[in-house]
Amino acid sequence: MGQVISIVSQKGGVGKTSTAANLGACLSAMKQKVLLLELDPQCGLARCFHLDAPHVQFGLLDLLRDGAAPSEVVYLSHRRLPNLDVIPANVQSSADEAVFVGLLRERRDLFTETLDQLATGYDYIFIDCPPRLDYPTTTALVASDFYLVPIQCEYAAMATVGRVLRAALEVKRRINPLLGIYGFLITMADKRASFTIKIIEEVRQYLKERVFKTVIPRDPYLAEVPKRGEPILAYELESPGAKAYIRLAKEILTGGAHL
Amino acid sequence: MGQVISIVSQKGGVGKTSTAANLGACLSAMKQKVLLLELDPQCGLARCFHLDAPHVQFGLLDLLRDGAAPSEVVYLSHRRLPNLDVIPANVQSSADEAVFVGLLRERRDLFTETLDQLATGYDYIFIDCPPRLDYPTTTALVASDFYLVPIQCEYAAMATVGRVLRAALEVKRRINPLLGIYGFLITMADKRASFTIKIIEEVRQYLKERVFKTVIPRDPYLAEVPKRGEPILAYELESPGAKAYIRLAKEILTGGAHL
C-alpha cells in the first residue's frame, strides 16, 4: 500500500512542483512505483512532462466531473522512466479551473476513494498542490498519509512555515488523525547569498530532525524541466540539482525525516 | 487622482511582493505619494516593513470587518521614506484568513469605495495580490485602473501569463471596462542561466511594447528585505536589484509600458 504525500506551501514558487517531478523521477529510477497527481490548476506539473493541454485529452478534472476511470487519466511520464506515472489536472481554461477547485471541495469523498484505489498500485503518490492552504490543498491533506513542505532558503518563505503547520494540524485534528509530517525540504539554497547558512541553521534549529538532511541547491538546470518536458535526471545527471534530488530519494528510501 | 495598480500572477514567487515594496519605495523617493495595499493573507508585504503581526494592531481586515477608518489602518512605511505608506492585511490566523478572503468577496463595493477615497491622497496605489486569479485577486482587479504582471525569467512562469491575461480580460469585459495593462515586468533574470536571453526575447516578441524595458536581475540582496524590514534602496543602493527598481521607477515616471 503506497504512501500518499501532499507537497504543500503557502509561499509561492518554493519548489513544490519541481520536487514532485524530480523527487518522483529519482524514486522511480530506484525501482519504486511512483504516481504524481496534479492538484494545481496551473498545470505546472503536467508541463514538466509535456502532459499539459493540448498534449492530453483526459485528467483529474474528467475523473471528478465525468466519472472517467483512473486508468483513463493516468499517463506514463517518460519513455525512460517506466515506473513513473502522472495524472495531469487537464484544466484548460478559467472555467475549467473554477469547476476543478469546486469539485475538489464538493467531491472530497470521491477523491479520497480514488486515492485509496490508486495507492494499491504504487509505492509513492505525490500530490502537487497550488500555493494556498484552502481548497484544493485541504482536500489533498484529507486524503494523504503525509505532507512535505519545501522551504525556499530565503526569509520570506521561512516566515510562512508556521501557517502551513497550523493548517495541517487543523486537518489532522478534525478529519484525518493519521496525517503526519513527511519532512521539511530546504530548497533553492544559493551559495552566493549571505543568508543561506543562517537560514539553514535556523530551520534545523526549529524543526529539528523533521528537516531532510539533503538541501536542494539553486541550480538553473532545474528550471529547464518545463521546456524539455523531462525531469533533470533525464538530461543533466551530473548537475548539482540532479545529485541533490538523488540524495533526497536515497535519504527517503533509508528512513527519511518522518521516521 | 492616483493610479490604482494591482500586481498579479498565478505563478508563485515571481516577485509580486518584492515589486510592490521596492518599486513603491523608489517612486516615493522620487517625490511620488505611494500607498501599498496588502491583499495577500500571507502578509509578505507587511513583513517587508516589519508591519506584520505582532507589530501592528490594525489593517485591511479591520477596515472590512469592523469598519475601521482608512486613517486607522495606514502606516508610514519607514522613517526615511515619508512618501510611502502601507496598509497591511493584519491577518494573524487561518480563521482571520478565511474571514479576510470572504470579506473581499462579499464586500467588493466597500473595497472599491475605500480605494476611490484613498486614491485622492496618492499618486500611486499598488495592490499586492496572492498567487491566484480568483478571490481576492478579482476584487483587486475590479477596483483597479491597471494591472502589472511580473514574469519570472523562467519557463514555468512564462507559461502561465496567458491565464492571467484572460482573467483580467474577463474582469474588464464584465465589470471594469477601464481596466488596462500597466506592463509586464521580467524579474529574477539570472545571468548564469542559459535560457535568460531566450526568455527575454520571447516575452518581448509576444507582449511587445507592453513589456517594461527594465529587467529586474536576480540579486540576493533583494531577498534580505523581509529580514531587514526595509526596501533595498534603504540598505544597498548600489546593488543591481536597487538600480533596476530605480530604473523601473524612472521608466514609469517617463511614460512606462502602458502608454
Ligand SMILES: Nc1ncnc2c1ncn2[C@@H]1O[C@H](COP(=O)(O)OP(=O)(O)OP(=O)(O)O)[C@@H](O)[C@H]1O
Ligand atoms: N533548486 C532550484 N534551482 C533553480 N531553479 C529552481 C529550483 N527548483 C525549482 N526551480 C525553478 O523555480 C521556479 C519555481 O519552482 P516551482 O514551480 O517548482 O515552485 P512551486 O512551489 O511549485 O511554485 P507555485 O507556488 O507556483 O506552485 C520554476 O521555474 C522552477 O523550474
Ligand SMILES: Nc1ncnc2c1ncn2[C@@H]1O[C@H](COP(=O)(O)OP(=O)(O)OP(=O)(O)O)[C@@H](O)[C@H]1O
Ligand atoms: N530579483 C530578485 N532576486 C533575488 N531574489 C528575489 C528577487 N525578487 C524577489 N526575490 C526573493 O524571491 C522570493 C519570492 O519573491 P516575492 O515574495 O516577491 O514573490 P511573490 O510573487 O510575491 O510570491 P508569492 O507568490 O508567494 O506572493 C522572496 O524571498 C524575495 O525576497
Ligand SMILES: [Mg+2]
Ligand atoms: Mg507548483
Ligand SMILES: [Mg+2]
Ligand atoms: Mg507575494
